[in-house]
Amino acid sequence: MASDNYLSDLFSLDGRTAVVTGGSSGIGRAIAGALARAGAQVVIVARRETDLVDAVGELVADGCQAAWASGDLSTRQGVRTVAEEAVAVFGEPDILVNSAAINLRPPMGELSEEVWDTTMAVNLDAPFLLGQRFGPGMAERGFGRIIHITSQQAHRASVQSGAYGASKGALESLARSQAEAWSPHGVTCNTLVPGFVKTPLNARLSGDPGKVAELAARTLVGRNGLAEDFAGAAVFLASAASAYVTGQSIFVDGGFSVH
Ligand SMILES: NC(=O)c1ccc[n+]([C@@H]2O[C@H](COP(=O)([O-])OP(=O)(O)OC[C@H]3O[C@@H](n4cnc5c(N)ncnc54)[C@H](OP(=O)(O)O)[C@@H]3O)[C@@H](O)[C@H]2O)c1
Secondary structure, rough: OHHHHHHHHHOOOOOOEEEEEEOOHHHHHHHHHHHHHOOOEEEEEOOOHHHHHHHHHHHHHHHOOEEEEOOOOOOOOHHHHHHHHHHHOOOOEEEEEOOOOOOOOOOOOOOOHHHHHHHHHHHHHHHHHHHHHHHHHHHHOOOOOEEEEOOOOOOOOOOOHHHHHHHHHHHHHHHHHHHHHHHHOEEEEEEEEEEEEEHHHHHHHHHHEEEEHHHHHHOOOOOOEEEHHHHHHHHHHHHHHHHHOOOOEEOOOOOHHOO
């Protein structure tokens, strides 16, 4: 059918290779699944092997091409090692998704240097290092997609933004710098900005039904986000369809941010 060809020319990821950090849980897992189901070969990166095996097993059972590489993104050596392990599976990636992150929330006055450093290492340094490792190759090959996951707290302070908000604000700036460098060579760099999505990242907040309802009421859609809400935006940003979208922060938040 004409519409099948039309849609696959725009959005199919057949023949593409993706690395998705944090792809074993929450939003990253949904994005990894979406890219794999759209045709990409996907390598998922995180620390815990049981979750990695589970996420990859689900995709392979669905007929997708997926694999995992376990590594700790909180150290520079850990990032370098796992990047090479990821490449060893399906080759150099066309698509890099940085979803792995941590959110430690001490009150600002008690925010230690250790929490600051760990937060920056996982949330900002790892995406930077992976960009340096994969971005130039993408540019040389003339196609690439870098997608970071940031946060409302990159734009406004709430619920003890602390180091987390600072790391996410910097990550959006990094995306713009990467876009400036590599967009002329076919590599777009964008961020997806979630609202509130119940995942292990915010287990404490998720356990407070009053707060969860309050957050849902702040959206225009009238509910909190689901990890699956990111599937379409991720496939779009990873595909040929988004060739002219770069340096952008795209809010997938049910309208949370616009009022
Ligand atoms: N959920 C929300 O409401 C929300 C809101 C705004 C922004 N976000 C952003 O969305 C992204 C995904 O969050 P999520 O809610 O889906 O979180 P999640 O379910 O907690 O998943 C986090 C993922 O990152 C991995 N990870 C964490 N630390 C790592 C490390 N040192 N090395 C390697 N992997 C590591 C985790 O696996 P291991 O623990 O096994 O390593 C897991 O796969 C994050 O960037 C987050 O900041 C989420």
